[in-house]
């Protein structure tokens with residue numbers, strides 16, 4: 369997808385193959401920078417600190433992380449230690465474990481001298497497959513968007529299709545295209561008029577920061593709303609469909625996604641609005657049945673609730689730069705330059721108030737209108753998933 373008109377992916381091998389570049393998503397939408405991952409520590413830190421995030425992209429980064437570890441030490445002990453280290457970085461997205469297992473199983477039987485190269489090749493294959501799967505999800509989703517658009521009353525034909533999404537399940541969350549946003553991009557490029565309601569997605573604001581950035585770069589009409597506005601918009605006929613991604617989907621079709629997704633599914637059901645979930649097969653955890661009971665939910669720092677990150681105006685940033693006095697930013701001001709000083713974190717809550725920050729919630733299969741996969745749409749049920757994937 370495009371950034372300032374230039375096609376980008378979210379991750380790739382640097383020349384020479386000894387490092388991996390990623391887009392630093394903690395700085396978006398305000399600054400666009402790439403970062404080099406040169407060793408296992410870099411890869412693990414990038415995942416843990418959300419430099420990279422989104423279930424499929426976490427998986428690909430983990431796969432490359434094993435390559436980086438094996439470049440320094442190709443022993444079996446090193447492989448296992450790197451596997452465990454990376455797998456512990458984010459516990460909910462099952463794509464991470466899936467990708468790590470795939471690379472480990474590929475390289476473990478090989479002589480040590482061949483392991484790093486084989487891990488790199490496998491990581492690259494996972495990345496390419498992710499692009500193809502997301503593109504196919506986009507095609508299948510586009511067909512559904514067209515059906516919903518065509519089924520609208522005569523007086524609404526030709527108006528933009530109104531899509532609501534939560535968090536960021538766009539190309540920044542994958543290698544390219546995205547999952548939930550792939551049909552949006554395919555529809556936009558095919559000339560189907562649409563408008564996207566973007567949930568801001570507190571506490572980290574992946575919607576306001578990342579989804580809005582992506583849509584703006586692609587020229588897709590969109591409006592950012594606070595997380596609590598979606599139900600109101602649905603009651604007033606302003607939403608034609610909801611589409612989200614998932615970090616883990618159980619075999620019966622329960623979906624675990626960014627905290628707040630469940631509330632959108634409830635509101636959609638109450639208002640008779642279809643609620644779709646887009647996913648590649650790497651997001652399915654066939655070992656789990658009841659998502660609410662069985663999926664581990666990442667507990668994140670309360671600081672993400674009690675504080676918020678934002679971008680100062682150039683004047684405020686200059687005033688906040690080191691050596692310029694206290695300045696406008698009362699929060700932590702990082703970096704030496706004025707530019708770096710513009711990205712600040714400020715406190716929202718009274719000092720002493722605690723915060724609680726579960727990263728994800730589970731939407732039961734009964735609230736899901738359909739699972740849009742690279743193989744087509746399935747009902748959110750074990751029979752539906754087995755119908756697509758067999759077994």
Ligand code: MRU
Nearest residue numbers: 421422423537541547613614626
């Ligand atoms: O915490 P994040 O930003 O990694 O959460 C991302 C999401 O919840 C996405 O919806 C999910 O990973 C699906 S991405 C295609």
